[in-house]
């Protein structure tokens with residue numbers, strides 16, 4: 670196998686205020702992390718999936734994997750415990766990948782409906798260019814810079830800005846080396862492209878998708894429910 674997917678699902682999800690960690694919140698009876706496991710192992714590549722979860726969710730996750738991943742799928746799946754910060758969880762996931770992996774995707778379990786097409790778009794761009802790749806969408810709202818009191822100071826030009834999503838794709842060596850050298854603890858990065866940027870690597874974009882929406886606040890549950898059931902929000 671040459672494709673590695675690190676599915677990060679170890680966050681506590683404090684902004685959501687749910688009882689369960691964010692990736693284990695359920696939609697129509699299925700934990701968010703299940704959707705990510707299903708889409709990754711549906712890809713027609715031989716690969717290794719590492720699911721990074723809170724330590725006390727490891728047994729539950731192994732059960733989910735047994736239920737979801739067809740025995741004939743050309744995927745090896747492992748489950749490892751996460752860290753305090755997202756970048757630590759990613760590094761634990763990278764450390765669990767076998768040597769043979771050449772391309773790595775890092776995906777948030779909190780984006781359950783990122784499509785197989787989006788995964789394929791990212792993989793093709795990484796392999797075609799040798800660069801790191803992030804899905805990106807244009808910013809549509811007008812952007813304002815505000816202060817701590819909520820007072821508007823200026824309008825920010827949105828033309829050169831995009832909102833980036835996951836799965837983010839990397840040549841394995843690029844991401845592993847960036848994680849090994851970057852100083853991440855004083856100013857934790859919020860995505861993996863930032864880790865590569867800090868190491869001086871080139872990151873390019875492909876078209877993202879609305880369905881890759883991330884669960885952060887309770888409002889997002891309504892949006893994800895609509896995506897799942899195919900209704901307009």
Ligand code: C5P
Pocket residue numbers: 677678679680681682691692721751752753754755756758759776777778779780859883884885
């Ligand atoms: O908190 P945020 O929305 O940025 O989390 C994005 C993804 O990173 C989620 O899927 C979450 O479970 C994961 N994460 C993690 N380990 C952490 C923090 C976040 O795996 N310590």
